[in-house]
Amino acid sequence: MALLALPFPVIDPVLIEIGPIAIRWYALAYIGGFLFGWWLAKRLVATDRLWPGGKAPFAPAVIDDAIVWAALCGILGGRLAFVFVYNLDYYLAHPAAVLAVWEGGMAFHGGIVGAVVGLLIFARRNSLPLLPLIDLAAVVAPIGIALGRLANFIKPELWGRVADVPWAIIFPGAGPEPRHPSQIYQALTEGLLLFIVLLLIARSGGLKRPGLVAGCFGIGYGLARSFGELFRQPDPQLGFLFAGATMGQLLSVPLVAVGLWLVLRARRLPA
Structure with missing residues (x-):
């Protein structure tokens, strides 16, 4: 057990509240990820030079609709x-809560x-190649992931296991033990680091x-x-x-x- 622990930096999960309207950090994470992803x-x-034959497979305007579908x-x-995977029993007992995103x-x-x-669906409706659309989504997705993990920290939820590291935090609602700020770890690895790597791959x-x-x-x-x-x-x-293993680890196996398979398939294609 850590002799010292950092206090949780209490941040109101509601950024702005005007009457019955509340703007939450959680919602801003999705909005911020959406806007940045759309722009990037x-x-x-x-940038035509990044694509096969020196020409992008579709016009930039296609992104306006594609990102909404995604x-x-x-x-x-x-x-x-x-x-259905993480909390089916609860939602069977409280079906109205399914909509409370x-x-x-x-x-x-x-x-x-x-x-x-x-x-x-979007690619088929518009006769567009699917893989370039998915490649673009893959580049921009980690920013939304990073912002979402920061929102998890602010809420707070999805905290870490009990820890004895100097930066352990006592989270409200998680008991008196200091815990890993795992949301921050995930924001940095699944989010920022992955984004930098994928952007470098895309631009090279x-x-x-x-x-x-x-x-x-x-x-x-x-x-x-x-x-x-x-x-x-x-x-x-x-x-x-x-x-x-945890559910998150098991679900990551088919993803990897x-x-x-996609990497091996792509490497057989001419650059």
Whole structure:
């Protein structure tokens, strides 16, 4: 047990409240990730030298609609996965709470599936190549992840396991023991670090091999998430599962496998 622990920096989860309208940090995380992703994806599409043959496969204006499909389907997929995989018993007893997304409760692995399905529908409706759209989504997604993890810290929720490190924090609602600020670990690894790596890959020719950046995202996020789960307190309704792994680690296995397949497939394509 740590002899010293940092106090939790209490931050009101509601940034602004005007009458019945409350703007929460949690909502701002999604809005910020959406706006930054939209801006960066358009910049990447507008840079022809990054794409095969020196020309992007679609106009920057395509991103305006594509990101809406990815975001809405991603939120839907993330919420449904959280309800059915992480907390089904609770939502069966409280069905109205399924719609209360402002209270938190998203499963990122489900969000990935939802976003891919949304982009698949969009690509087919508009006769566009799917993999370049997914590559763009992969580059910008980690920023939303980072902001979301910071929102988890502010709330606070999804705190870490009991720790004796000097920077351990006593979280409100988590008992008297100091704990790892695992939300910050995940914001830095799944978010900031992964974003920097993927952006460098994209800007150094990765977008010329469709699926390469998306594959690197699958591998990178899966490994970073599995690492972060070593410090994060398992969900109380699930606990530790097969061989002591958490649900987040188990769901990352197929993500890494698909990522490896995409990378191997992309490497056989001409640059």
